Amino acid sequence: MQLALDLPHRQSFRGEDFFIASSNAAAVALMDRWPDWPSHSLAIVGPAACGKSHLAAVWRARSNADMVTAEEVGARSRLMLRPHPAVIVEDADQALKEGRLDPVDLFHLYNWMREREGFLLLSGRVAPAQWDVTLPDLRSRLLATPIANIEAPDDDLLAALMVKRLSDRQLHADPKLVDYVIPRIERSFAAMEKTVAALDAASLARKKPITLPLARAVLSDLSFL
Structure with missing residues (x-):
């Protein structure tokens, strides 16, 4: 028996590949106000797989921002020579909760960016008011940070995203198949991503294109049904 390999695929993060809908239009509008961010900071907030990383990637291309991991926040030496730096810290809420991001370091990063008239973009699944932070000064900074929710x-958005994700994996998405799948899955970004991955794996394992019978079989096996 030949095993289906979990081959890597490249997800497109171009600005034109981001679909604007009622669920994200306000967030996009806030992002587009850059560099007119009065607080010089912004937090993108939303559920898993909702497009936070995509929006951050689009802003990174516009602002020439540095993508900094939680562990790198305390080591800002590579940013020191930039007069007006822009920095992105993704999944900051999880990093704080797991202890990978030091609250003191994040507080100093806030201050350091403001002193240099730079810009700080954070992302998380919940609003900064709900982040695991007890340091009063940092909590004050987080509460003052505008939210792109x-x-x-x-x-309609899930259908468009499903077509895009299948295309990222070099798979053809028949509109009738997408119309069949979307009403039968949980209405969430994560469920759509899970479905696309399962369709890809099934297609690869059977060496067949994604068809309606294949989609039916895949959906019957997924745990959220």
């Missing part, structure tokens, strides 16, 4: 998607 991404809401739960509607069916």
